[in-house]
Amino acid sequence: MPMFEYVCRACGERFEELRSLDPDQPAPVCPECGSGQVVKLFSSFASLSPGSPSTPKGSGRSSCGGSGRFT
Numbered sequence: 001m002p003m004f005e006y007v008c009r010a011c012g013e014r015f016e017e018l019r020s021l022d023p024d025q026p027a028p029v030c031p032e033c034g035s036g037q038v039v040k041l042f043s044s045f046a047s048l049s050p051g052s053p054s055t056p057k058g059s060g061r062s063s064c065g066g067s068g069r070f071t
């Protein structure tokens with residue numbers, strides 16, 4: 001089971017938890033204050049960019065190749 005690192009947004013506590021990879025597993029709660037507002041810390045790089053722009057590639061390009069544009 002992998003170990004994940006979390007930080008509590010309520011009190012700032014950092015803790016580690018062994019989690020399974022089950023996506024249905026509920027998020028952990030802070031062992032310090034019991035808050036459920038914890039953020040998973042990925043291996044020390046993903047937390048540097050809050051609110052990264054979501055740019056789906058390949059989608060939303062429907063300008064050409066439409067339906068019945070040939071005359």
Ligand SMILES: [Zn+2]
Pocket residue numbers: 008009010011012013030031032033034035
């Ligand atoms: Zn906390």
